[in-house]
Amino acid sequence: MADFDAIVVGSGCAGPVAAYELAKAGRSVLVVERGNVCGAKNVSGGRLYTHSLRAVFPDFAQSAPLERRIVRERISMLASDAATTLDVSDELMRDQRYESYSVLRARFDPWLAGQAEQAGAEFINGIAVESLLKQDGRVSGVRAGEDEITADVVLLCDGVNSLLVPQAVDAGRPTPDQVAVGIKHVIGLPEKVISDRSLCADGEGMAWLFVGDATQGRIGGGFLYTNRDTISIGLVATVSDLVDADTPIYQLLDDFKRHPSVAPMIAGGTVLEHSGHLVAEGGYDAMPPLVGDGVLLAGESALMCVNAGYTVRGMDFAIAAGQQAGRSAAAALEAGDTSATGLAGYRSALEDSFVLKDLKLLRRVPRFMENTPRIFGTYPALARDAMRSLFLVDGTPMNPVRRSMLPLARRVGYLNLARDLSRGVKAL
Amino acid sequence: MSGSDPITVNVEEYLGLNKYEVDEDHAHITLADHPDPAGFGQLVQVCPAALYTLSATGEPTFDYAGCLECGTCRRRARPQARLGGGLRAGRRCSFRCGPRACPAPARRDVAGR
Secondary structure (H helix, E strand, O other): OOOEEEEEEOOOOHHHHHHHHHHHOOOOEEEEEOOOOOOOOOOOOOEEEOHHHHHHOOOHHHHOOOOOEEEEEEEEEEEOOEEEEEEEEOHHHHOHHHOEEEOOHHHHHHHHHHHHHHHOOEEEEOOOEEEEEEEOOEEEEEEEOOEEEEEEEEEEOOOOOOOOHHHHOOOOOOOHHHEEEEEEEEEEOOHHHHHHHOOOOOOEEEEEEEEEHHHOOOOEEEEEEEOOOEEEEEEEEEHHHHOOOOOOHHHHHHHHHOOOOOHHHHOOOEEEEEEEEEEEOOOHHHOOOOEEOOEEEOHHHHOOOEEOOOOEEOHHHHHHHHHHHHHHHHHHHHHOOOOOOOOOHHHHHHHHOHHHHHHHHOOOHHHHHHHOHHHHOHHHHHHHHHHHHHHOOOOOOOOOHHHHHHHHHHHHOHHHHHHHHHHHHHHO | OOOOOOOOOOHHHHHOOOEEEOOOOOOOEEEOOOOOHHHHHHHHHHOOOOOEEEOOOOOEEEOOOOOOOOOHHHHOOOOOEEEOOOOOOOOEEEOOOOOOOOOOOOOOOOOOO
C-alpha cells in the first residue's frame, strides 16, 4: 500500500490545482515544494488570463491576490530612438470571459496552494525531490532528502527546469533554441502614479509588449505589466541567439529601461526585486510525452507555454492542465489503473481543450521568429521611418504618401516583405 | 562576446535586494579549471545574475552565491561549468517581489466588481 494516493511535485500554477482536484475527489495527496514558501522559486512576466482559473474556482476574484485587471494592451515596435505603438482598449477586456490580471507569483502562488490545502491536500515545503522511485519500470514515488515516499501516481508540476521529467518519460530537456531566458525587475511606484501613467483607473492596468530594440535586435522581446503598486518590466531572449550578442542580458534590460519610450513609465521608481527565469519557447514540437506509467506532466515541466508574439501565455495553460491532470489521476485511481494506459485520458482531454489545440495551432511560430530576424531590427526601423514621413513637419513641401512609403518597402524588398507576411500569416 | 556595449548596470546591487540563504559549504555550480573562452563568453551573455564575468585582466570569474536558479546555464554550461548537487531545498534564492513594499494586500478594490 502506497503512502499516498498521489504525490504532486511542485507548487506553481499546475500543482496546487491538480492537488485540489484530487483532494476534492477524496484522494490523499501530498504536494512537495522546494521553496520554503510556495511561490518563492516562481517567476512569470506577470499576466494571467483567468478563464481557466475561473473554471476551477468560480469565486476566485473575491479572495485571490490579483494585482490589476488588464484593460489596455500595447504593442510597440522599438527602434533605438523611436517607438511605433498599437494601443488597444476595449470594454470586452472587462467581460468575465476575457478577463486577465497582472499577478505577482510570490503573492498569488501561496493563495493557490491555500485552496488545495483547504480542500485537504498536504504540503511539504523546503524539500526538493531529488529523484523518482521506480518499481518494475513504473514511477512509484519520490525521493526527497532522506525520505522515500510512495504513491500510486506522481504528478510532475515542477517547472521548466524539471530534473525529474527525463527520469519519468522518454524525453530530453529542451535545447538552447527551445528556451529563452527571462530577466525581470519589479519596480515600486505609488498606485496612483501607475494608474495615471497607464491611463487606467486604480485597480485596472496595462500590458505592454515590445519587439525590436528591447533586445537590441536579438530574437525575443520586452514586457511591462502594471501591478497595484509595482511595475513588472523585463526581457525574454532566445538562448541560442543571445549567446552571440554583444551585450549581456542584464545590460540589455538596463538599456531597455532607459529607452526614451519606456523610461517615463518607470521614472522615480525603486527596483524591489531582480529575478530570472527560463521560458519554454519550443512550442508543441518540443513537448515531452505527457503521460508515463504512474506519472503525469502538467505545466512548464511539459513546456506548456505559448508565445504568439502579441500574447504570451503559460499560467492559464498550467492551471487548465493541472485541473485535467488532477481529474484524470483521480479517475485512474478510481479505476485502479494508473499505468500509462490508465492515465491516457489526460492527453485526450487536453487534445480536446485549448491547451493542446493552441499549442498545435501555433507550432510554427517559434521557427517563424527564428527565421525572420527582420522582425527584430529592420521592421521596427521601417515603422519609425514610415511614421516620420507622416508626423514630422518642418515646413518643406510634403511628398505624396505613396512616394514617401514606396522607397521604404523597396528598402526591405517587395519579395522579402511578401514572404515574411505570408509566413507570419501561416504561422498564426 | 565582443563586449562592445559598456556595462553601466551594477547587478550585484540588485541581487542585494533578493533574499538568499547561501550554503557556504556546497557550491551547486563550479567553474571548470580552464574554461574555453568562447563558451565562457556565452555564459556571460545569458546569465541574468551576472555570475559569469571577465575580470579587468580578462580572467573568467564566477560566483554561485547570487544565483537566481533560472537554469539557463544548465542549457549552455558544459563543459565550462559543472552543475552539481541538484537543486537543494530552501537554500539560495527566495523571491518575495520586494522586501517591504509587497506585503500581501489586505484588501483590494477593483473597479467594476
